[in-house]
Amino acid sequence: MKINFITLFPNYYKPFVSESITKRAIEKNKLEVKIIDFRKFADNKHNKVDDIVYGGGQGMLLMVEPIDKAMETTKGKRILLSPQGKPFTQAKAKELAKEKELTFIAGHYEGFDERIRKLIDEEISIGDYVLTGGELPSMVLADAIVRLIPGVIKEESHANDSFQNALLDHPQYTRPREYKNMKVPEVLLNGNHAKIEEWRKQKQLEKTKKVRPDIIERGDDEK
Ligand SMILES: C[S@@+](CC[C@H](N)C(=O)[O-])C[C@H]1O[C@@H](n2cnc3c(N)ncnc32)[C@H](O)[C@@H]1O
Structure with a gap:
């Protein structure tokens, strides 16, 4: 399986890919991880990826275009991490473990321009609370999924x-x-x-x- 993490904070993922089961899955060629910094897809000279909210409101919102361009470099299901999504379950982990490629999009600040929701396949939440960013939620999903990929850990271990x-x-x-x-x-x-x-x-x-x-x-x- 290939997992792409679309994020503004690539360093979050360093320990995730260099420890424990994810590390072993990569070494066994069961998993490939790509970390995509969507700031690189900003279409302005200051690499700005967020802007003020139309109609007024606190904080900054992530713009749709840099994320869309980053997603265009990937294949497979696109999953938006958001507290507004469907709650994540083991059944969903099992279903996603069958995919060849998955892309997780981590938000930050006040969240996403609403139009992103037309460009993704699923919106998933890890629980009824609000975190600072989607990086930890995306790793929560990835961890639950990777351990279910056949050959990553012994099947009896999670039966x-x-x-x-x-x-x-x-x-x-x-x-x-x-x-x-x-x-x-x-x-x-x-x-x-x-x-x-x-x-x-x-x-x-x-x-x-x-x-x-x-x-x-x-x-x-x-x-
Ligand atoms: C501060 S939150 C924005 C919350 C947004 N204003 C709302 O209420 O829906 C920033 C980002 O963290 C991530 N996030 C926060 N809580 C989450 C949760 N429970 N599950 C999945 N992602 C979450 C999302 O990617 C979100 O865009």
């Missing part, structure tokens, strides 16, 4: 992840067997894999019903 099967993950334990009087459940220590599976499924259901019943109701993933 039981929260949301993967419309359920939260089950409790997990490692050494020691006892800590501050808290014991690892006996069922996990006896090597009976059928019983362990049963217990895990039961715990997934219990926890999801208790803290996120909406995930089960939404059922946006195969069980």
